[in-house]
Amino acid sequence: MQNQAILLAKRPVGLPGPDTFQFVSSDIPEPREGQVLIRTLWLSVDPYMRGRMNDVKSYTPPFPVGEPIRGGGIGEVVASRHPAYRPGDLITGDLPWQLYALSDGRGIRPVDPNLRPVTAALGVVGMTGLTAYFGLLEVGRPKPGETVVVSGAAGAVGSVAGQLAKMNGCRVVGVAGSNEKIRYLTEELGFDAGINYKTDDLRSALRDACPNGIDVYFDNVGGPVTDAVLFQMNDFGRIVLCGQIAAYNLERPEVGPRLFPLFVMRRLCAQGFIVSDFARRFDEGLRRLAAWHQSGRLKCRETVVEGFERLPDAFLGLFRGDNIGKLLVKVAEPSQPARA
Structure with missing residues (x-):
């Protein structure tokens, strides 16, 4: 059997296409002293990865052209010369888009064996959940009785942020791109109202859904949605800038209203x-998120694409709005049950 990897073939201009990615094969490597060989089981695709395809200064280095794309993943240790890991252990961390990868232990950690499903380690009890947790509670600082609006609300981060706002006694309004997503927000997650930005008049829909104005805006999207929200903000409102997916594939910056x-x-x-701003408090956040998830107070949905070869299209699906909740690619089944 050969190893497979997906490389960044070139830096895209605008929306990435098939020629952005290159599939290559190689021999499966052997771990050296202090290393583990990881068999990839799950990979997460996330909007921030589009920014790392550009050669620009940012909070994290760009992906090098000609090397594997990287992102959050879950893998199984299949061979180990590292004292902290044994074959059969499940790990999560920053993994390359490869079937098999070597690690010296930096950037990976064991998956909690009690976590169900295990993929929650990439979502609600992982970086996704931490992003919502610290962004909403530390940057947005919602107070009971306030109105919170979340854009990209049916996505991985937005759906958690909205639920956390409800848990803090707020009125929560979600903005998403389909009626199915609006039903998910209001009927399953308990949002007070939902707005379909593709079919509703944003300004009037926001006035109706937020009769007392907007106190906190958790922004995953940017663009015209954010322009409409800003007009409804109350005095001393807080705007949490988490993502700007509407701008990620623009060849030139969009000029909107001067607000x-x-x-x-x-x-x-x-x-x-950036969630890493709060790295020293990750253990705190993960403990609280895990407890809420285990108790059923914090719900999550996953959109799963099966097959390593479908990773590029799954990634592009983020910009088509294909997913509800966390978008994951299932690469393989574990070879043995995870040990407790």
Whole structure:
């Protein structure tokens, strides 16, 4: 059997296409002293990965052209010369898009054997959940009785952020791109209202759904959705800038309404953040998220694409709005049950 990898073939301009990715085969490597050989089981595809395809200065280095794309994953240790890991252990961390990969233990950690499903380690009890947890609670600082609007609300981060806002006693309104997603938000996750940005008039729909204005806006999208929300913000409102997926594939920055006078008149605060800003508190966040998830208070849905070869199309599906909740690619089944 051969190893397979998916490389970044070239830096895309606009929306990536098939020529952005290159499939290559090689021999399966052998671990050296201090290394483990990991067989990939699951890989996460996330919007931030589009930014790493560009050769620009950012909070994390760009993907090198000609090397495997990387992202969150779950794998099984199949051979180990590392004292902390044994064959059969499940790990999660930053993994290359490969069937098999070597690691020296940095950037990976064991998966909690009590976690069900195990893929929650890539979603609600992983970086996705931590992003929502710290973004909403530390940057947005919602208070009971306030109104919170979440864009990209049916996505992996947005769906968790909205639920956390409900748990904090807020009125929560989600903006998403289909009626199916709106039903998911309101009927399964307990959002108070949902707005379909593709069919509803955003300004009037926001006025109807937020009769007392908007106190906190958790922004995953940017673009016209954010423009519409800003007009409904209350004095001293907080805007949490988590993602701007509407702009990720633009060849030139989009020029929208000049809205900074609103920030002055209403004394608004907009703050961008990166989840790694809170790295020292990850254990705290993971403990709380795991407890809420285990108790059923924090729900999650996964959209699963099967097959390593479908990774590029699954990634592009993020920009088509294919997913509800966390978008994952299932690469393989574990060879043996995980040990407790």
